[in-house]
Amino acid sequence: MTAAVEIDHLTVQFGLFTAVKDVSLQIRQGEFFSFLGPSGCGKTTILRAISGFQDPTQGVIRIGGQDMSGIGPNQRPTALIFQNLALFPLMTVSENIGYGLRVRGVPKADRDRKVDELLNLIALSDQGHKKIEELSGGQKQRVAIARALAVEPKVLLLDEPLSALDLKLRQHMRNELRAIQRRVGVTFIYITHDQGEALTMSDRIAVMNRGKIEQVGNGRDVYEHPQTSFVASFVGENNGFTGTITKISGDQAEIETSVGRLVGLNKKSLPVGTKATLFIRPEAMQFGAQGENNLSGTAADAAYEGMTTHLTMKAHDGSSIVATLTGAPAREFPSQGSSVSFAFATRDALILPA
Amino acid sequence: MLSSTGHPFIFLLPVLAIAIFWVMAKFEPKPVGVTKKSFFERNGTPVAIYLIVAVAFWSLFMIVLPQLFMVEMSFRPKLPPIEMGGPKDLYTFENYHYFIYGSTTSSDAINWVHIKAFFLTIFASLLVALFNFALCYPLAFYMAQVARPARVRFLLLLLIAPYWVNEILRAFAFRIIFSSGGLINKILLGMGWVDQPIDFIGNDIALYAGLGYAYMLMMIFSLYNAIETLDHAQIEAARDLGAPWWHIHAFIVIPFAKPGIASGCTLVFMLSAGSLAAPLVLGGPRSLWFTPILYDRFFQAFNWPQGAAYAFILLLACVSFVLLVLRLGRLSLGEIAK
Structure with a gap:
């Protein structure tokens, strides 16, 4: 099966600045694919290159196997949902949704039928006559999706469309987006800097940094098996201890850091003497117990969030180490400044090149 | 009184x-x-x-x-100063009557010369406004949505610099450029496109060009201000949905910029209809513009009441035009004053 979107050695330069460096990637038919990365990592540039608003400096983009070079955004089988949605304020909801069909010269009767269908899909059946300004944030979001779906694109591109919404609505819209994607079966390419969005919605995620793709995989892959230090620290919370590898035994390695000798999994088979970082997730950290690796310091902060509590410990070298406890804690939190210790198991710790 | x-x-x-x-x-x-x-x-x-x-x-x-x-x-009769306020100084419609029925140069029952000049002025000003819009829209769109800031500043300078020159001097410059031995005719003759010079001034082409040029800034700035506030993502969204360029202009940009278009067109229309320097300098021997006639009522015929009546007729026409534009565009006065 041909890929829905194939990015082949894509490079985009703005003057001297290289926004995207030699990226190659295949996105499957019907997939919910996310580009995750900090702002300025080049993810929006890739999206604009796929939609046709940005010409590649080098490389080729194929959609459904067809080379898109020289084909304008209005000729591509893609539809883009803008960060600010860019709904047309002077048109009604129905006119917005029907715009792409009107441009294509679809007869009014067919257009109306399609618009009704889409209004139904986004649960705004009787709101077609409304003006855009009369809608709530979430409704606008859904209208933008319907407007893009109306032209029956092969690929729907979404540029951080949820970033303007408040937290509750954002979480609700995640589920809604995912549900709509399942129903219509269109390939979604989603851009976000919010790892929660990427993890909950995506079939696969490409984590990007400085114009390059660090890792591609499903949510569990990038969270549990990060391949680079950047992925380990960007996706989810992580404690990182940088040092030099001093000993290797089997798939484990010992690393000399400023908080002591620590042992973790050496999946990358780094040799002795390599500068590396050991990552351990806050939720894998045990509080007040002794284990394979032990850290001690003074209690700095306890952030209580109901379901979880984040304990911060100040280590002897001044670095902050976080442990996340779930459920009701077994005992009282230590008072600020008192001596505490964290422990973690070797199989939970990952050593990656620094 | x-x-x-x-x-x-x-x-x-x-x-x-x-x-x-x-x-x-x-x-x-x-x-x-x-x-x-x-x-x-x-x-x-x-x-x-x-x-x-x-x-x-x-x-x-x-x-x-x-x-x-x-x-x-x-509404007052023309009287020597000694009789002003006297028994003959009564309100009268004679000045308005003169506009329609009076005449000094012919024996016609109706004052065709002035009426024709009036409607020609209104019609020509309308054309000047529309022509100006057609000319300025692409430039205003380019400046507001496409060009980089440095380029916009440079273009603004180019647009404003000619207006440092006095309006009458500019009109004379146009007269020289459009004259039978002027630059444009020389080029046309030199290229062999015409056998003899074109009479731009006699055919009022120089006048319309001069009027259009004189008030171009009003149009440019009205359009620029309106188009600049349009979110560029709207244009991209329309393009992404498959719209060809003309569709984007006709259904996205122009409806959005409607208040700016209305204010630019009404400004250019009113200024053209009331313009005096350009018609005096660039008008041909046969051209009939209303403002020189109006001027003559005051300073040639020394008939101030009649001049006042003519001026009031012009003012009413301009106000009606503005109201008509507002009505047609379904706009409020506040919107185009922005």
């Missing part, structure tokens, strides 16, 4: 105007539920008094009185 009995009234007018603005400041309408300081508390009493008096004088002496004076005068 400002005769001897009317004179005390004119001294009461400023007082009345101040009183009106004072009351307006005192009972300022406020949104319900908003506690805002009063006009006097906001500005301090001395400044508040200054503002009220200044606005009252300005609106009275710059706007209301001159207009009222002209309207009043247009």
